[in-house]
Amino acid sequence: MSPARFGHALHAEWVKLRSLQSTWYTLACLFAVGLGVAAMATGRAGDEYRSASAAELLAWDPTARSLTAYLVAQLVIGVLGTLVVTSEYATGLVRTSLVVTPRRHRLLAAKVVVTTAVAVVAGQVLMFATFLLGQALLAAQDVPHAELGGPGVLSAVVGGGLYLAAIALFAIGLGTILRATAGAITTLVGVVFLVPALAGLFPAWFQGLLDFWPTQGAAAVFATVPNPAYPHPWLNLGGMCLGVAAVLGAAFVVFERRDV
Amino acid sequence: MTMIEVRGLTKRYGLDTVVDDLSFTVEAGQVTGFLGPNGAGKSTTMKVILGLAAPTRGAVSVGGRRYRDLPVPLTEVGALLDAGAVHGGRKARDHLLALAVGNGLPRRRVDEVLARTGLEGVAHKRAGAFSLGMRQRLGIAAALLGDPKVLIFDEPVNGLDPEGIRWIRDFMRSLAHEGRAVLVSSHLMSEMAQTADHLVVIGRGKLIADTGMTEFLRGRGEGVVLVRTPEAAAFALRLTAAGAAVREGPDSSLVVSGLASEEIGKLAAYHGTVLGELTPQRPSLEDAFMELTRDSVEYQGVTA
Numbered sequence: 142m143s144p145a146r147f148g149h150a151l152h153a154e155w156v157k158l159r160s161l162q163s164t165w166y167t168l169a170c171l172f173a174v175g176l177g178v179a180a181m182a183t184g185r186a187g188d189e190y191r192s193a194s195a196a197e198l199l200a201w202d203p204t205a206r207s208l209t210a211y212l213v214a215q216l217v218i219g220v221l222g223t224l225v226v227t228s229e230y231a232t233g234l235v236r237t238s239l240v241v242t243p244r245r246h247r248l249l250a251a252k253v254v255v256t257t258a259v260a261v262v263a264g265q266v267l268m269f270a271t272f273l274l275g276q277a278l279l280a281a282q283d284v285p286h287a288e289l290g291g292p293g294v295l296s297a298v299v300g301g302g303l304y305l306a307a308i309a310l311f312a313i314g315l316g317t318i319l320r321a322t323a324g325a326i327t328t329l330v331g332v333v334f335l336v337p338a339l340a341g342l343f344p345a346w347f348q349g350l351l352d353f354w355p356t357q358g359a360a361a362v363f364a365t366v367p368n369p370a371y372p373h374p375w376l377n378l379g380g381m382c383l384g385v386a387a388v389l390g391a392a393f394v395v396f397e398r399r400d401v
Numbered sequence: 402m403t404m405i406e407v408r409g410l411t412k413r414y415g416l417d418t419v420v421d422d423l424s425f426t427v428e429a430g431q432v433t434g435f436l437g438p439n440g441a442g443k444s445t446t447m448k449v450i451l452g453l454a455a456p457t458r459g460a461v462s463v464g465g466r467r468y469r470d471l472p473v474p475l476t477e478v479g480a481l482l483d484a485g486a487v488h489g490g491r492k493a494r495d496h497l498l499a500l501a502v503g504n505g506l507p508r509r510r511v512d513e514v515l516a517r518t519g520l521e522g523v524a525h526k527r528a529g530a531f532s533l534g535m536r537q538r539l540g541i542a543a544a545l546l547g548d549p550k551v552l553i554f555d556e557p558v559n560g561l562d563p564e565g566i567r568w569i570r571d572f573m574r575s576l577a578h579e580g581r582a583v584l585v586s587s588h589l590m591s592e593m594a595q596t597a598d599h600l601v602v603i604g605r606g607k608l609i610a611d612t613g614m615t616e617f618l619r620g621r622g623e624g625v626v627l628v629r630t631p632e633a634a635a636f637a638l639r640l641t642a643a644g645a646a647v648r649e650g651p652d653s654s655l656v657v658s659g660l661a662s663e664e665i666g667k668l669a670a671y672h673g674t675v676l677g678e679l680t681p682q683r684p685s686l687e688d689a690f691m692e693l694t695r696d697s698v699e700y701q702g703v704t705a
């Protein structure tokens with residue numbers, strides 16, 4: 142028998158993920174919610190456009206409008222990432238998994254890689270789909286709309302898909318550190334919604350971090366009309382990815398050390 | 402052959418010493434019963450053996466190596482710690498398939514262990530719909546995937562009906578017959594007496610006994626014999642004359658000590674005494690176990 146390798150652990154995680162109906166339900170939910178929000182965000186844009194002020198017309202960003210679905214989609218994809226780890230803690234299956242793959246970094250890395258693959262594909266497909274749906278609805282109302290070849294459009298759509306994948310990884314990290322679904326999802330909601338909502342209350346040093354925060358600075362990547370506050374949106378997204386990497390790093394450390 | 406070796410194992414949780422300088426071995430070809438009252442540290446010891454919990458001191462090896470250094474763990478060790486440890490939404494077959502591919506085992510092993518545990522018919526059912534007995538079987542199927550030389554079961558008969566208990570007991574015996582080392586924990590002595598060849602008894606994390614089953618049973622002192630005969634008074638005199646101690650038992654029976662049942666039978670035959678009953682009475686195994694662990698149970702009930 143040849144020694145068990147990383148590829149085996151990857152294969153096992155893929156079998157686990159695809160053999161749960163909840164995976165497919167969550168993905169279906171992701172698309173239903175994403176496309177639904179995109180339709181709502183663009184469906185009435187015609188009236189809005191015609192009654193808009195000059196300043197509002199200047200900031201008119203059909204791409205960002207069709208991608209606002211990210212707001213809700215990040216939660217759904219976060220649930221998917223969380224469950225990859227916390228569902229195993231809830232049942233005790235994590236022990237069985239570690240009996241099969243006692244090298245803990247290998248097991249967690251396999252979960253991260255498989256989830257990344259699924260989240261990158263789902264995130265990209267979702268962002269392209271919401272973009273196309275949103276633009277079609279805008280075109281039907283005869284208001285200015287965007288095309289994939291337009292300036293900054295592809296960057297926003299692809300960047301948006303990566304943003305969602307990064308949130309899924311963040312959720313895996315939270316799930317591993319907190320070991321409970323409810324705790325991890327509550328924390329995720331706090332990070333992506335509560336902190337930005339309370340942004341004004343934080344001390345000055347923290348404001349700098351908000352430039353790289355989900356739903357805040359890191360979400361600048363969704364825009365095609367330049368925002369003077371975030372001249373280089375990919376830097377802001379990169380900063381968020383570094384933060385996610387730090388959380389994942391902590392997850393690897395505690396997963397290695399703790400008894401299960 | 403020594404398959405599991407536990408050497409000076411100590412495990413602390415905070416200030417609690419849960420396993421205290423414990424040493425024992427598990428040999429191939431026999432069932433080793435791992436016995437102790439609730440909270441004695443059995444599950445903790447098994448977790449350390451499987452690398453799930455880190456020892457505070459001491460070392461544990463499986464087939465001469467640390468568990469995490471085994472190149473293909475499932476081919477060396479199969480374990481069932483908790484039958485509930487399956488995702489209820491996953492089909493039995495997919496559950497086993499995920500475990501098998503994780504060690505690069507061929508897919509046909511999944512069908513083989515499903516057949517061996519009698520689960521072929523429910524392979525495509527979700528584990529959440531399984532009864533406790535079926536979950537135990539699924540857990541055992543998982544443990545057998547890699548055809549391992551060592552098997553570890555934590556309280557496998559807990560909550561099972563008599564048929565399920567019988568099945569698991571016979572199954573463990575057959576695994577040992579095939580030359581595997583089987584370590585099985587329980588807090589029921591009577592259960593172990595019917596399954597185990599060797600006993601490791603712990604209490605409060607300390608080793609209390611490490612002995613063969615037959616030695617353990619023999620060492621529990623002489624038994625008494627229950628005798629029933631229409632000529633009780635006369636036969637009692639003859640027994641006393643032969644050197645036995647006799648007292649009256651329930652329903653005008655005689656409780657005889659100091660003579661084996663065979664000798665009592667011979668005596669009756671010699672005197673032409675009709676015997677209605679001749680039953681060796683062993684002190685119950687449970688009594689022996691409680692005697693052994695009396696000082697080490699965690700929470701002692703107060704007897705009124």
Ligand SMILES: Nc1ncnc2c1ncn2[C@@H]1O[C@H](COP(=O)(O)OP(=O)(O)OP(=O)(O)O)[C@@H](O)[C@H]1O
Binds near residue numbers: 400417437438442446
């Ligand atoms: N993760 C943990 N943190 C703190 N204490 C623990 C932990 N795991 C076990 N213990 C304690 O260790 C002691 C031994 O527990 P263990 O589960 O090993 O006993 P056991 O012999 O398997 O008992 P049982 O027959 O009830 O299953 C118990 O007092 C338990 O409370």
Ligand SMILES: [Mg+2]
Binds near residue numbers: 443444445555
């Ligand atoms: Mg236990």
